[in-house]
Amino acid sequence: MVNKTAVRILVEKGLKVTPQRIAVLDILLNLENHPAADTITEYLRLNYPHVPIGTVYKILDVFLEKGIVNKVQTENGIIRFDPVTEKHHHLYSLDSERIEDFYDPQLNKILEDYFSKNQIQNFKIEDIKVHLKGRFTDNLKSIK
Amino acid sequence: MVNKTAVRILVEKGLKVTPQRIAVLDILLNLENHPAADTITEYLRLNYPHVPIGTVYKILDVFLEKGIVNKVQTENGIIRFDPVTEKHHHLYSLDSERIEDFYDPQLNKILEDYFSKNQIQNFKIEDIKVHLKGRFTDNLKSIK
DNA sequence: ATTGCTGCAAACTCTTTGCAAGTTC
DNA sequence: GAACTTGCAAAGAGTTTGCAGCAAT
Numbered sequence: 001m002v003n004k005t006a007v008r009i010l011v012e013k014g015l016k017v018t019p020q021r022i023a024v025l026d027i028l029l030n031l032e033n034h035p036a037a038d039t040i041t042e043y044l045r046l047n048y049p050h051v052p053i054g055t056v057y058k059i060l061d062v063f064l065e066k067g068i069v070n071k072v073q074t075e076n077g078i079i080r081f082d083p084v085t086e087k088h089h090h091l092y093s094l095d096s097e098r099i100e101d102f103y104d105p106q107l108n109k110i111l112e113d114y115f116s117k118n119q120i121q122n123f124k125i126e127d128i129k130v131h132l133k134g135r136f137t138d139n140l141k142s143i144k
Numbered sequence: 145m146v147n148k149t150a151v152r153i154l155v156e157k158g159l160k161v162t163p164q165r166i167a168v169l170d171i172l173l174n175l176e177n178h179p180a181a182d183t184i185t186e187y188l189r190l191n192y193p194h195v196p197i198g199t200v201y202k203i204l205d206v207f208l209e210k211g212i213v214n215k216v217q218t219e220n221g222i223i224r225f226d227p228v229t230e231k232h233h234h235l236y237s238l239d240s241e242r243i244e245d246f247y248d249p250q251l252n253k254i255l256e257d258y259f260s261k262n263q264i265q266n267f268k269i270e271d272i273k274v275h276l277k278g279r280f281t282d283n284l285k286s287i288k
Numbered sequence: 289a290t291t292g293c294t295g296c297a298a299a300c301t302c303t304t305t306g307c308a309a310g311t312t313c
Numbered sequence: 314g315a316a317c318t319t320g321c322a323a324a325g326a327g328t329t330t331g332c333a334g335c336a337a338t
Contacts, residue, residue: 016312016317037303052320057303059318073217073275077327078302091267100267107258111274114254120246122282123235129275130255131217138266160337162293181327196295201328203293221302222327293336304325311318 005029013066023047024059025068028083034072034090034099036080072099073131089130098136149173157210167191168203169212172227178216178234178243180224216243217275233274242280 006025010017027035027043035043037060041053060081063069072080072090080099087108091100111128150169154161171179171187179187181204185197204225207213216224216234224243231252235244255272 018311018318020319038301050320052322053302054304054321055319058305061304062318071219073219075215075217075223077221077223079219079221091264094270102264104262106262110254110258114251115276118248118250120235120276123244123276123278123280125276125278126238127277129277131273131275132259132264132267132269133271133273134267134269136267160292162337164294194295196297197327198296198329199294202330205329206293289338291336291338293334295334296332298330300327300329302325302327305323307321309318309320311316313314313316 003029009068013068015062015066020044020048020051020055021059024056025063028069028081032101034080034082036078040081089132092131092133093136094133095135102132147173153212157212159206159210164192164195164199165203168200169207172213172225176245178224178226180222184225233276236275236277237280238277239279246276
């Protein structure tokens with residue numbers, strides 16, 4: 001059963017609609033994990049047992065170029081991916097590699113106001129991201 | 145001429161004071177570049193022409209353990225290092241790999257107040273970092 | 289003298305690349 | 314059929330590891 005949202009996005013971006021691309025985008029849209037390339041590959045192999053990881057990287061490169069995904073900043077040298085949605089921030093676990101989305105329009109407003117009143121010398125801001133580092137207190141297993 | 149601050153920090157942390165460690169710490173304290181391991185190695189080789197990069201990684205590992213440096217988050221899979229100083233944020237260039245420090249106690253206060261009033265479910269914040277992405281408007285060359 | 293660091297080299301992990309065969313439009 | 318994507322394999326970049334010899338305490 002094909003993910004219609006994924007297909008629509010691919011068409012809108014003028015990309016050829018291949019089963020692999022649909023599957024990767026479907027994974028990104030549903031996983032909410034900010035997966036790394038090898039996590040995506042793992043999931044992809046449930047349906048396409050022999051996809052080479054190189055193919056996944058190529059798909060992700062195209063998605064990056066077209067603005068379908070963004071990279072998530074990490075400090076361990078492993079690149080992770082986030083489907084582009086509305087503006088949000090990230091919660092980083094100090095205990096694991098877990099990274100969760102954090103939506104907060106009120107905070108966005110406060111920051112925009114603050115920085116429009118307090119310009120930074122020699123720097124023109126285009127995007128503000130708040131990284132909250134701490135500990136999750138629910139019981140979810142750490143997920144990569 | 146030895147950097148006395150560097151030596152003091154090493155002694156305080158109970159580390160053996162070796163010329164290589166002094167030099168790496170000196171570079172970190174003076175460079176303000178948030179250098180990657182290979183940038184550090186480049187500078188180090190001005191004085192120690194044959195240091196292997198493996199030694200630099202080992203020194204940085206120890207510095208991380210002892211809290212002398214932190215890792216800087218990046219999105220290209222290259223780990224960069226920041227000597228631990230007072231709380232600050234980072235300006236990320238969208239045109240280059242340049243990353244600059246940004247100190248702003250007033251902003252810190254606003255954020256602390258905001259998040260003590262607005263707790264996040266299932267998450268205990270331990271550190272708040274603002275990442276400002278944009279363009280530098282001075283004439284400095286892009287530096288890694 | 290003991291403990292721990294450096295230097296060297298090999299190995300490992302993540303990511304990129306080249307090219308032939310196959311797919312999409 | 315033209316243009317592009319996939320699959321495979323090899324290569325590249327950054328980082329980690331093991332161990333012998335050496336330096337700091």
